[in-house]
Structure formats: C-alpha cells, structure tokens
Amino acid sequence: MVDLKDATVLVTGANGGLGTEFVNQALALGARRVYAAARNPREWSSDRIVPLRLDVTDAESIAAAAQEASDVDVVINNAGTLLPGKLLDQSIDEIRGLMDTNVYGPLLVTKAFAPVLASRGGGAVLNVHSVLSWLAIGGSYSVSKAALWMTTNVLRLELASQGTQVVGLHLGYTDTPMVAGVDAEKNDPADVVRDAYAGLEAGATEVLADDVSAAVKAGLAGPIEALYPQVVG
Numbered sequence: 001m002v003d004l005k006d007a008t009v010l011v012t013g014a015n016g017g018l019g020t021e022f023v024n025q026a027l028a029l030g031a032r033r034v035y036a037a038a039r040n041p042r043e044w045s046s047d048r049i050v051p052l053r054l055d056v057t058d059a060e061s062i063a064a065a066a067q068e069a070s071d072v073d074v075v076i077n078n079a080g081t082l083l084p085g086k087l088l089d090q091s092i093d094e095i096r097g098l099m100d101t102n103v104y105g106p107l108l109v110t111k112a113f114a115p116v117l118a119s120r121g122g123g124a125v126l127n128v129h130s131v132l133s134w135l136a137i138g139g140s141y142s143v144s145k146a147a148l149w150m151t152t153n154v155l156r157l158e159l160a161s162q163g164t165q166v167v168g169l170h171l172g173y174t175d176t177p178m179v180a181g182v183d184a185e186k187n188d189p190a191d192v193v194r195d196a197y198a199g200l201e202a203g204a205t206e207v208l209a210d211d212v213s214a215a216v217k218a219g220l221a222g223p224i225e226a227l228y229p230q231v232v233g
C-alpha cells in the first residue's frame, strides 16, 4: 500500500489529458516530487513538478530517465496511443508501432524503474489499461491493451517479492484529446484519476473507473456471444 503524501511519482505521457490530471492530483495529494515525463517536456507551475524527457519507445531515453529520477516511489504508466481502423487493414509495422508504445513501452519503463522501486522499499506501478483490454471492438488498440493487461498481471507476480504493488486501471471513453473526435458520453479525467489514486492508496490491484468497465469485466464470465451479439448468426 502506498501513501502519496511525501511520495515521489513519475507519470509518463504527462502532457496528455489523463497525464496532466495524474501530475496535478499527485501534487494535491501531497507528493514530494512529481516527474512529468513526456516526449516534449513542458514548463509546469510548481517547483515540485520536474519535467523529464521520456519517450517510452526509446530505451536510451528510458534508461536516462531512470538514472535521473532515482527517487521514484510510484510509476504511472499512462502514455498510450490509438491506431484507428481495422486490424486487417493495418500494416504490421503500424501494429508493431502501437505495441511499442502501449505494451513494450510500459514494460521497458517498469523494467528500468523496478530496481529504483526496490531501493525505495517497494513502491507501486499503475498501468493505464482500458475497457477495451476486455472488449475486441477497438481493433489493434484492443490487442495492445489486452496484452498490457496480461503484462501487468505478470509484473504483479514478478514484483511481489520486492514488495511492489502493481495496479491495473480500466476505463471507457474519457474526455481527453485522444478521443476528441468521438461523439459519446465520456468520463471526466479528474474522476478517473481520483479513483485511480484512491485505489492505489487503498492497496487495490485493479481499479474499474466506470460502469462500462465493471459490466464488461463481469461479462467475461459469460458466453462470448453475449459480449458480441454481432457474431450471433
């Protein structure tokens, strides 16, 4: 269980919609320092926020970040991207690029920071999944988020011995630039991050940020046809 008060938090994809919330709410919860990691770091209004260059697809930039941010207690693997369209219409290079960001990125960041977390007594990793980890309607994005979900589960087992809490966050549409073009009801990113941090501090292993995530998870126990009525002949 992690207390964000006086903790040092690193957020990847910090310039994005949820990333900015993760940074600001960590600060509001009393974090001692927040590394706002981004491909193009920007200025922040607090001296407790440290901008850090970090491209999750670039092993060198991850290694440099882990060296600079050697006091991290909590890693928020938030950076992610969307590849709209049909899986079968996309090139394997495009799909590999998506997997690099959404799956291997968080894995590489966790590998690099695991020794840092161990040196701090365990700490925590929170990976931002999606309701689409459990629902195939997102094409290659669903593939990537399903792979990330299982990566998180494996990491939880492998990091247990060093006392690192590993949390998976699932959410549906949330009002950020990623889905700006989608006309649907969306979560407020502030609510999602509030739930995520509350779960983290309560010792949770999984946070379901909305009803759709809870419903789809419950649906996994039923027949495939109930989740995908479109395949019923």
Ligand SMILES: NC(=O)c1ccc[n+]([C@@H]2O[C@H](COP(=O)([O-])OP(=O)(O)OC[C@H]3O[C@@H](n4cnc5c(N)ncnc54)[C@H](OP(=O)(O)O)[C@@H]3O)[C@@H](O)[C@H]2O)c1
Pocket (backbone or CB within 6 Å): 012, 013, 014, 015, 016, 017, 018, 019, 038, 039, 040, 054, 055, 056, 057, 078, 079, 080, 081, 101, 105, 128, 129, 130, 131, 171, 172, 173, 174, 175, 176, 177, 178, 179
């Ligand atoms: N919004 C939703 O409806 C929704 C639903 C389910 C899950 N999610 C997940 O929530 C997370 C945050 O997304 P968001 O909704 O806040 O979208 P967003 O506003 O588009 O933010 C995504 C952030 O990820 C960063 N990023 C992309 N590739 C990167 C890389 N190679 N290295 C470092 N950073 C990289 C982007 O950086 P730049 O600023 O440099 O482009 C951007 O700041 C993602 O993992 C997303 O898949 C979102």
